[in-house]
Amino acid sequence: GRLLHHLVGAFHLAPLAEAMDYVSWNVFRLLADFLHLAGMSFGLAAILSSRSVAGFSRKTQVLFQVVFVSRYLDIFTQRQGLYLLFFKITFNLITAFMLWLFHKLHHSYEASADSCNLLALVVPPAIIALFSGGMGVREEAWTFSELLEPLALIPQYIVCYRASKVRPAAVIYVLAVGGYRTLYVCNWIYKRYVWHGAYHDYTSWIGGALECIIFADFLVRISQRKEVIGAIGASPLGRIILQIDDSAGRFSEKVELRTFGRRIPFGLSGPGSQDDENKKKQWDVSDKLVDEEECQLLTLSGDGDNGTF
Numbered sequence: 041g042r043l044l045h046h047l048v049g050a051f052h053l054a055p056l057a058e059a060m061d062y063v064s065w066n067v068f069r070l071l072a073d074f075l076h077l078a079g080m081s082f083g084l085a086a087i088l089s090s091r092s093v094a095g096f097s098r099k100t101q102v103l104f105q106v107v108f109v110s111r112y113l114d115i116f117t118q119r120q121g122l123y124l125l126f127f128k129i130t131f132n133l134i135t136a137f138m139l140w141l142f143h144k145l146h147h148s149y150e151a152s153a154d155s156c157n158l159l160a161l162v163v164p165p166a167i168i169a170l171f172s173g174g175m176g177v178r179e180e181a182w183t184f185s186e187l188l189e190p191l192a193l194i195p196q197y198i199v200c201y202r203a204s205k206v207r208p209a210a211v212i213y214v215l216a217v218g219g220y221r222t223l224y225v226c227n228w229i230y231k232r233y234v235w236h237g238a239y240h241d242y243t244s245w246i247g248g249a250l251e252c253i254i255f256a257d258f259l260v261r262i263s264q265r266k267e268v269i270g271a272i273g274a275s276p277l278g279r280i281i282l283q284i285d286d287s288a289g290r291f292s293e294k295v296e297l298r299t300f301g302r303r304i305p306f307g308l309s310g311p312g313s314q315d316d317e318n319k320k321k322q323w324d325v326s327d328k329l330v331d332e333e334e335c336q337l338l339t340l341s342g343d344g345d346n347g348t349f
Contacts, residue, residue, distance in 0.1 A: 072223035079216025095207025190251035
Protein backbone atom coordinates (compact mmCIF):
# COMPACT_ATOMS: atom_id res chain seq x y z
CA GLY A 41 0.00 0.00 0.00
CA ARG A 42 2.76 2.44 0.92
CA LEU A 43 4.68 1.60 -2.27
CA LEU A 44 1.57 2.25 -4.37
CA HIS A 45 1.01 5.53 -2.52
CA HIS A 46 4.56 6.70 -3.26
CA LEU A 47 4.25 5.69 -6.92
CA VAL A 48 0.98 7.58 -7.31
CA GLY A 49 2.43 10.60 -5.52
CA ALA A 50 5.48 10.58 -7.74
CA PHE A 51 3.26 10.23 -10.80
CA HIS A 52 1.28 13.32 -9.84
CA LEU A 53 4.32 15.35 -8.74
CA ALA A 54 6.45 14.63 -11.81
CA PRO A 55 4.50 16.97 -14.16
CA LEU A 56 4.56 19.66 -11.46
CA ALA A 57 8.33 19.35 -11.07
CA GLU A 58 8.79 19.53 -14.85
CA ALA A 59 6.59 22.64 -15.01
CA MET A 60 8.58 24.31 -12.23
CA ASP A 61 11.85 23.52 -14.01
CA TYR A 62 10.44 24.93 -17.24
CA VAL A 63 9.49 28.18 -15.51
CA SER A 64 12.76 28.45 -13.56
CA TRP A 65 14.91 27.81 -16.62
CA ASN A 66 13.15 30.29 -18.87
CA VAL A 67 14.68 32.06 -21.85
CA PHE A 68 15.37 35.26 -19.87
CA ARG A 69 17.52 33.43 -17.34
CA LEU A 70 19.45 31.52 -19.99
CA LEU A 71 20.12 34.66 -22.04
CA ALA A 72 21.21 36.49 -18.89
CA ASP A 73 23.71 33.80 -17.92
CA PHE A 74 25.31 33.67 -21.36
CA LEU A 75 25.36 37.48 -21.70
CA HIS A 76 27.10 37.67 -18.33
CA LEU A 77 29.65 35.08 -19.41
CA ALA A 78 30.16 36.83 -22.76
CA GLY A 79 30.77 40.19 -21.08
CA MET A 80 33.32 38.78 -18.66
CA SER A 81 35.08 36.85 -21.43
CA PHE A 82 35.16 39.94 -23.64
CA GLY A 83 36.71 42.05 -20.87
CA LEU A 84 39.35 39.40 -20.28
CA ALA A 85 40.10 39.09 -24.00
CA ALA A 86 40.36 42.88 -24.38
CA ILE A 87 42.95 43.09 -21.61
CA LEU A 88 44.95 40.13 -22.91
CA SER A 89 45.02 41.37 -26.50
CA SER A 90 46.08 44.91 -25.59
CA ARG A 91 48.28 44.04 -22.61
CA SER A 92 46.63 46.92 -20.77
CA VAL A 93 44.02 47.28 -18.02
CA ALA A 94 43.44 50.95 -18.81
CA GLY A 95 39.77 51.87 -18.54
CA PHE A 96 38.92 48.94 -16.28
CA SER A 97 38.35 49.05 -12.52
CA ARG A 98 40.32 46.68 -10.32
CA LYS A 99 37.96 47.42 -7.44
CA THR A 100 34.99 46.20 -9.47
CA GLN A 101 36.83 42.91 -10.00
CA VAL A 102 37.56 42.67 -6.27
CA LEU A 103 33.87 43.16 -5.48
CA PHE A 104 32.79 40.59 -8.06
CA GLN A 105 35.28 38.09 -6.65
CA VAL A 106 33.80 38.60 -3.18
CA VAL A 107 30.30 38.22 -4.62
CA PHE A 108 31.06 34.98 -6.43
CA VAL A 109 32.99 33.38 -3.56
CA SER A 110 30.32 34.21 -0.97
CA ARG A 111 27.41 33.21 -3.22
CA TYR A 112 28.72 29.92 -4.54
CA LEU A 113 29.71 28.27 -1.28
CA ASP A 114 27.03 25.68 -2.01
CA ILE A 115 29.29 23.93 -4.53
CA PHE A 116 31.04 22.42 -1.50
CA THR A 117 27.87 21.41 0.34
CA GLN A 118 25.30 20.50 -2.33
CA ARG A 119 25.22 18.44 -5.48
CA GLN A 120 25.31 20.65 -8.57
CA GLY A 121 24.21 20.15 -12.14
CA LEU A 122 26.87 20.58 -14.80
CA TYR A 123 25.32 23.82 -16.03
CA LEU A 124 25.43 25.53 -12.63
CA LEU A 125 28.81 24.06 -11.77
CA PHE A 126 30.31 25.33 -15.03
CA PHE A 127 29.08 28.91 -14.58
CA LYS A 128 29.95 29.13 -10.89
CA ILE A 129 33.51 27.91 -11.38
CA THR A 130 34.03 29.89 -14.59
CA PHE A 131 32.86 33.18 -13.06
CA ASN A 132 35.30 32.74 -10.18
CA LEU A 133 38.21 31.75 -12.43
CA ILE A 134 37.73 34.60 -14.92
CA THR A 135 37.52 37.17 -12.14
CA ALA A 136 40.60 35.76 -10.40
CA PHE A 137 42.49 35.87 -13.71
CA MET A 138 41.41 39.49 -14.23
CA LEU A 139 42.78 40.41 -10.80
CA TRP A 140 46.06 38.68 -11.63
CA LEU A 141 46.29 40.69 -14.86
CA PHE A 142 45.82 43.91 -12.88
CA HIS A 143 48.86 42.88 -10.84
CA LYS A 144 50.83 41.84 -13.92
CA LEU A 145 49.95 44.95 -15.94
CA HIS A 146 50.04 47.41 -13.05
CA HIS A 147 51.89 49.99 -15.18
CA SER A 148 48.69 50.58 -17.19
CA TYR A 149 46.36 50.75 -14.17
CA GLU A 150 44.73 54.15 -13.56
CA ALA A 151 44.58 54.21 -9.76
CA SER A 152 43.52 57.86 -9.57
CA ALA A 153 40.40 57.17 -11.63
CA ASP A 154 39.61 53.98 -9.68
CA SER A 155 38.86 56.05 -6.59
CA CYS A 156 35.86 54.24 -5.12
CA ASN A 157 35.73 53.63 -1.37
CA LEU A 158 35.46 49.84 -1.16
CA LEU A 159 34.78 49.77 2.56
CA ALA A 160 31.75 52.01 2.10
CA LEU A 161 30.33 49.45 -0.34
CA VAL A 162 31.24 46.25 1.53
CA VAL A 163 30.54 47.08 5.18
CA PRO A 164 26.80 48.01 5.01
CA PRO A 165 25.77 44.82 3.10
CA ALA A 166 27.87 42.76 5.51
CA ILE A 167 26.14 44.26 8.54
CA ILE A 168 22.68 43.80 7.01
CA ALA A 169 23.44 40.19 6.08
CA LEU A 170 24.80 39.47 9.56
CA PHE A 171 21.53 40.59 11.17
CA SER A 172 19.24 39.22 8.47
CA GLY A 173 18.37 36.15 10.51
CA GLY A 174 19.75 33.71 7.98
CA MET A 175 19.98 30.04 8.87
CA GLY A 176 23.73 29.60 9.01
CA VAL A 177 26.83 31.07 7.42
CA ARG A 178 26.00 29.96 3.87
CA GLU A 179 22.60 31.68 3.83
CA GLU A 180 24.03 34.86 5.35
CA ALA A 181 26.83 34.80 2.77
CA TRP A 182 24.24 34.44 -0.01
CA THR A 183 22.29 37.44 1.34
CA PHE A 184 25.53 39.43 1.52
CA SER A 185 26.33 38.60 -2.11
CA GLU A 186 22.86 39.64 -3.27
CA LEU A 187 23.19 42.99 -1.52
CA LEU A 188 26.75 43.58 -2.71
CA GLU A 189 26.33 42.67 -6.38
CA PRO A 190 24.25 45.79 -7.26
CA LEU A 191 27.16 47.90 -5.99
CA ALA A 192 29.95 45.94 -7.71
CA LEU A 193 29.86 47.95 -10.95
CA ILE A 194 29.90 51.34 -9.20
CA PRO A 195 33.75 51.54 -9.23
CA GLN A 196 33.66 50.83 -12.98
CA TYR A 197 31.11 53.60 -13.51
CA ILE A 198 33.30 55.97 -11.52
CA VAL A 199 36.32 55.07 -13.67
CA CYS A 200 34.31 55.87 -16.81
CA TYR A 201 33.08 59.17 -15.36
CA ARG A 202 36.52 60.27 -14.16
CA ALA A 203 38.62 59.07 -17.09
CA SER A 204 39.83 61.68 -19.56
CA LYS A 205 39.42 59.11 -22.32
CA VAL A 206 36.99 56.21 -22.08
CA ARG A 207 38.07 52.88 -23.53
CA PRO A 208 35.40 51.40 -25.84
CA ALA A 209 36.17 47.88 -24.60
CA ALA A 210 35.37 48.97 -21.05
CA VAL A 211 32.02 50.39 -22.18
CA ILE A 212 31.12 47.15 -23.99
CA TYR A 213 32.10 45.22 -20.85
CA VAL A 214 29.79 47.38 -18.73
CA LEU A 215 26.91 47.05 -21.19
CA ALA A 216 27.15 43.25 -21.11
CA VAL A 217 27.81 42.71 -17.40
CA GLY A 218 25.26 45.36 -16.39
CA GLY A 219 22.75 44.32 -19.03
CA TYR A 220 22.57 40.71 -17.86
CA ARG A 221 20.89 41.90 -14.68
CA THR A 222 18.04 43.48 -16.64
CA LEU A 223 17.36 40.09 -18.19
CA TYR A 224 17.30 38.58 -14.70
CA VAL A 225 14.67 41.14 -13.75
CA CYS A 226 12.59 39.91 -16.68
CA ASN A 227 13.16 36.38 -15.38
CA TRP A 228 11.82 37.37 -11.95
CA ILE A 229 8.81 39.12 -13.47
CA TYR A 230 8.01 36.06 -15.56
CA LYS A 231 8.23 33.70 -12.59
CA ARG A 232 6.09 36.03 -10.49
CA TYR A 233 3.51 36.16 -13.30
CA VAL A 234 3.36 32.36 -13.54
CA TRP A 235 3.62 31.44 -9.86
CA HIS A 236 1.93 34.55 -8.37
CA GLY A 237 2.37 34.73 -4.59
CA ALA A 238 4.12 31.37 -4.44
CA TYR A 239 7.32 33.04 -5.65
CA HIS A 240 9.07 35.87 -3.86
CA ASP A 241 12.72 36.85 -3.45
CA TYR A 242 12.67 40.35 -2.01
CA THR A 243 16.43 40.55 -1.40
CA SER A 244 17.24 39.84 -5.05
CA TRP A 245 14.43 42.10 -6.26
CA ILE A 246 15.62 45.12 -4.26
CA GLY A 247 19.23 44.61 -5.31
CA GLY A 248 18.28 44.03 -8.94
CA ALA A 249 16.10 47.14 -9.06
CA LEU A 250 18.92 49.29 -7.65
CA GLU A 251 21.41 47.86 -10.11
CA CYS A 252 19.09 48.42 -13.07
CA ILE A 253 18.50 52.07 -12.10
CA ILE A 254 22.24 52.82 -11.98
CA PHE A 255 22.82 50.86 -15.20
CA ALA A 256 19.97 52.63 -17.02
CA ASP A 257 21.40 56.01 -15.99
CA PHE A 258 24.79 55.02 -17.42
CA LEU A 259 23.13 53.70 -20.58
CA VAL A 260 21.28 56.95 -21.17
CA ARG A 261 24.50 58.93 -20.69
CA ILE A 262 26.32 56.74 -23.22
CA SER A 263 23.49 56.99 -25.76
CA GLN A 264 23.71 60.79 -25.71
CA ARG A 265 27.15 60.63 -27.32
CA LYS A 266 27.81 59.89 -30.96
CA GLU A 267 31.26 58.59 -30.11
CA VAL A 268 32.27 56.47 -27.16
CA ILE A 269 35.93 57.43 -27.25
CA GLY A 270 36.62 60.46 -25.09
CA ALA A 271 35.41 61.66 -21.72
CA ILE A 272 31.72 60.86 -21.32
CA GLY A 273 31.19 63.02 -18.26
CA ALA A 274 28.59 62.16 -15.65
CA SER A 275 24.82 62.24 -15.60
CA PRO A 276 22.93 63.82 -12.66
CA LEU A 277 22.89 60.47 -10.89
CA GLY A 278 26.53 59.93 -11.87
CA ARG A 279 27.48 63.30 -10.34
CA ILE A 280 25.75 62.28 -7.13
CA ILE A 281 27.75 59.05 -7.11
CA LEU A 282 30.99 61.01 -7.62
CA GLN A 283 30.10 63.44 -4.84
CA ILE A 284 29.32 60.57 -2.47
CA ASP A 285 32.58 58.91 -3.47
CA ASP A 286 34.58 62.07 -2.70
CA SER A 287 32.79 62.61 0.62
CA ALA A 288 33.24 58.98 1.65
CA GLY A 289 36.96 59.17 0.94
CA ARG A 290 37.46 62.33 3.02
CA PHE A 291 35.33 60.97 5.87
CA SER A 292 37.29 57.71 5.90
CA GLU A 293 40.52 59.69 5.89
CA LYS A 294 39.54 61.59 9.05
CA VAL A 295 38.41 58.43 10.86
CA GLU A 296 41.52 56.46 9.88
CA LEU A 297 43.97 59.22 10.83
CA ARG A 298 42.30 59.69 14.22
CA THR A 299 42.02 55.96 14.89
CA PHE A 300 45.16 54.47 13.33
CA GLY A 301 47.26 57.53 12.63
CA ARG A 302 47.52 56.53 8.96
CA ARG A 303 45.39 55.60 5.95
CA ILE A 304 44.28 52.04 5.29
CA PRO A 305 46.63 50.64 2.59
CA PHE A 306 45.88 49.65 -1.00
CA GLY A 307 43.42 52.52 -1.47
CA LEU A 308 40.57 50.47 0.01
CA SER A 309 38.91 53.54 1.52
CA GLY A 310 39.44 55.82 -1.47
CA PRO A 311 41.45 59.04 -1.81
CA GLY A 312 41.25 61.90 0.67
CA SER A 313 42.30 65.51 0.97
CA GLN A 314 46.00 64.59 1.05
CA ASP A 315 45.66 62.81 -2.28
CA ASP A 316 43.90 65.86 -3.71
CA GLU A 317 46.74 68.11 -2.53
CA ASN A 318 49.37 65.79 -4.04
CA LYS A 319 47.46 65.73 -7.31
CA LYS A 320 47.23 69.54 -7.26
CA LYS A 321 50.99 69.78 -6.69
CA GLN A 322 51.59 67.51 -9.67
CA TRP A 323 49.39 69.73 -11.81
CA ASP A 324 51.18 72.85 -10.55
CA VAL A 325 54.57 71.33 -11.44
CA SER A 326 53.38 70.31 -14.89
CA ASP A 327 51.90 73.77 -15.49
CA LYS A 328 55.20 75.35 -14.43
CA LEU A 329 57.13 73.15 -16.86
CA VAL A 330 54.75 74.08 -19.66
CA ASP A 331 55.17 77.79 -18.87
CA GLU A 332 58.97 77.44 -18.90
CA GLU A 333 58.88 75.62 -22.24
CA GLU A 334 56.66 78.34 -23.71
CA CYS A 335 59.05 81.03 -22.47
CA GLN A 336 62.00 79.22 -24.05
CA LEU A 337 60.16 78.94 -27.35
CA LEU A 338 59.32 82.63 -27.28
CA THR A 339 62.97 83.47 -26.55
CA LEU A 340 64.20 81.34 -29.44
CA SER A 341 61.69 82.90 -31.79
CA GLY A 342 62.77 86.35 -30.60
CA ASP A 343 66.44 85.54 -31.32
CA GLY A 344 65.51 84.51 -34.81
CA ASP A 345 63.73 87.80 -35.45
CA ASN A 346 66.83 89.77 -34.39
CA GLY A 347 69.13 88.07 -36.88
CA THR A 348 71.59 89.75 -39.26
CA PHE A 349 69.37 89.51 -42.33
